[in-house]
Amino acid sequence: MTLSLRASFLTLPLLALCAGPAPAQTAATLTAEQAQALRTACSADVKKLCGDVQPGGGRVVQCMQGKKEQATPPCQAALGALSKK
Template sequence: MSKLSFVAIALVVAFSGGASAQSSDPRGACKADYDKFCAGIAPGGGRVVACLNGKRDQLSDTCKAALDSRKK
């Protein structure tokens, strides 16, 4: 395998892993929702998650799925 092929495969794997991590990681998946609805809430003690859950009907589907994955 050539070095170029190896680098191309490594980049594809790196970027595809990041996308799936973001969808299951509330910090990445909910950033826009946090900025919009909970920007004044200081992180820690579950305050941000509580704020986001309080606005659940207004959150993006990606953020809802990430929050749901934390419950499992």
């Protein structure tokens, strides 16, 4: 697998993280800043905790919120910021 193809494959769950609806906020209301914060803070956590979850329909966000306590502190903060909006 080429590097660019591998990078694209690993990016899909991160895009789904930002594209899927969160309980208190949908993707339509996510700002670019919030989406970037999630990508930055949660990329390793998504791979580790929810790597087996098929992206789409908010499944990755739901998975991450369900495993928030296991996530790194920066990812917990990014997820917490979504639910406060």
